[in-house]
Amino acid sequence: MRCLIRLNSPSDESSTRPLRGYSDASKPTRRHHANRRQRRAFSTCGNMSPNVNKSWVSEEKNEYNEGADTSTTATAPRKYEILYMNVLVYLYGYIAALYGLYLCFTSAKWQTIVFGCISANASGLGITAGAHRLWTHRSYKAKLPLRLILLVLNSLACQNSIIDWVRKHRLHHKYSDTDADPHNASRGFFFSHVGWLW
Known part of the structure; x- marks a missing residue:
């Protein structure tokens, strides 16, 4: 040929x-x-964060970097506000986890422990295979029964609705490690741990 x-x-x-x-x-x-x-292999990375001037990786556009602001601008220092309801919810979660660990070794039946482990793994599957891969990145297509199962498993994880999860994660890819990133790791350890959830 x-x-x-x-x-x-x-x-x-x-x-x-x-x-x-x-x-x-x-x-x-x-x-x-x-x-x-090389450009095609890295084209899914999108634009780099706004504090980087030039990206040699991609002149191509994808759904995450269209219209992304790549200018370098100085921003005012961020004022932090403690959301006490979030602190109380997570404090309760830690106390409940410690109490559950205590019950695990003292009085819980083995069936309860197995059910808890299966539920934790199923909710993780709902987040990774459902909210992340299927709905955020659209990396595969699923028929309605599988989508419904992943929807229920996603709800076990208690990470808000799928629509909200997808919106935040797409913003995270579009504006990675900037002030527009809802999961911005440069905002400190506490924000990276639990502050970004609500």
Whole structure:
């Protein structure tokens, strides 16, 4: 099978010639194809965070980086506000976990422990296979019964609705590690741990 490549300007009719194989191509052409493969391999990364001036990885657009602000602007220091309801909810969660661990070794039946382990893994599957892979990144297609099962498993994780989860995670990919990122790790340990959830 033969292919044509253009050696000079597009207006020059004599610049096209048939190639018999990849080895017939000049070194710049081979380098161009290698660079194109690299760009294609990294094209899902999207634009880098706004504190980086130039990204060599991708001139291509995807659904996460369209319209992303890549300018470097100075922002005012962030004022932190403690959301006491969130603190109480998570404090209750830690106390309940410690109490459950105590019951696990003192009076819980083995069936309860097995059910708890299965429920924890099922909720993780609902988040990773459902909210993350299926609805956020659309990395596969699922029929209605599987979508309903993943919806129920996602609700076991208690991480708000799927619509809210998907919106926040797409913003996280679009504005990674900036003030617009809902999961911004530069806002400190407490925010990275629980502050981003609500």
